[in-house]
Amino acid sequence: MQVKAAVAHVPGKMVIENVELAAPKATEVCVRILAAGVCHTDSAGLNAVVPVTFPAIFGHEGVGVVESVGVGVDTLAPGDRVILSFPSCGHCKYCIGGQPYACDELNRLFFDGSYKDGTRRFSKDGEDISSFFGQGSFADHVVVDARNAVKVDVSDEDLVKLCSLGCGVQTGAGAVLNTLVPRPGSTLAVFGCGGVGMAAIMAAKIRGCSRIFAVDVVPSRLELARECGATDLINGKEVDAVAAIKELTGGGCNYSVECTGVPMLINQALSCLCRLGRCCLVSVTGDAEVPIALEPQLMNPSVSLIGVTEGGANPQTFIPQLVHFFKEGRLPVDKLVKFYKFDDIDTAFEDSHAGVTIKPILLMD
Helix, strand or coil, X not given: CEEEEEEEEECXXXXXXEEEXXXXXXXXXXXXXXXXXXXXXXXXXXCCXXXXXXXXXXXXXXXXXXXXXXXXXXXXXXXXXXXXXXXXXXXXXXXXXXXXXHCCCHHHHHHHCCCCCCXXXXXXXXXXXXEHHHXXXXXXXXXXXXXXXEECCCCHHHHHHHHHHHCHHHXXXXXXXXXXXXXXXXXXXXXXXXXXXXXXXXXXXXXXXXXXXXXXXXXXXXXXXXXXXXXXXEECCCCCHHHHHHHHHCCCEEEEEECCCCXXXXXXXXXXXXXXXXXXXCCCCCCCCCCCCCCCCCCCCCCEEEECCHXXXXXXXXXXXXXXXXXXXXXXXXXXXXXXXXXXXXXXXXXXXXXXXXXXXXXXX
């Protein structure tokens, strides 16, 4: 079928044009995309910071309606509302063990643009086009593996607000709820208050953290962080964030989440911890030319640095949990979004990069 998509034939530039989309194969579904979130990882892919195969269609936070299913799909049916998430092979020891975020095929399925069988679904004039994260959701229709699609019971009005549950919110909230699992009454600091950081703040409030520190340099983001659950706001341009956190906590935080990928801030996220503290690193789009030299002593205070992909989540179980929190009003991700027409995709990327919008969402209709 012919579909409308934003295609990057070369790094750095997308063109909206018509392309061909193949029918779903076994274990796959075709989804009509209602909306797709713009994530900093899309920008990293577009600018070849990560090893993407071009030409490519980016977008990995799609939501929509199932239109058709391939052979062997019995978990989804036409008409189902779905949130699309990251791909995984389903047969390596990590997938079988319920840890698809650590899938052996992760790099290929995320960045190469091919599916489990090594082929691609988008094409134009006989040339294959990659699907970023097994989605390529900057298109009005996509084909994804059924493992990528999570059925949810929400209205279309709410569904388009929940794009980032497939990646950004899953990453930030998952770092807290799945990986760090802070004790009620403990303290936690979040470095970088973009979409991922805001989700981590919301999750820390859900876990009952007594003090939640939001560290950023943009005053408007810090104020929004307060609305999302932060108890203490720290502008890293104005004060020494590590010194402030240690003074306010009497020695340091129990936990921290680093969401920027900036080497200096990774060190700060470690340095602000108390003894036995744990820092979760979830960022991948920092300056690739700057090596990360860890300054804090890790052994003596027995602190831990943990890296995790996609919040250590299994989307099929975690995304419904996040939807439940949203319905309860405990995960107010709608505070983060601004809607854009699909044709205004370049503006959405510019606003995301400039920090004007925390979570731009492209509407396909």
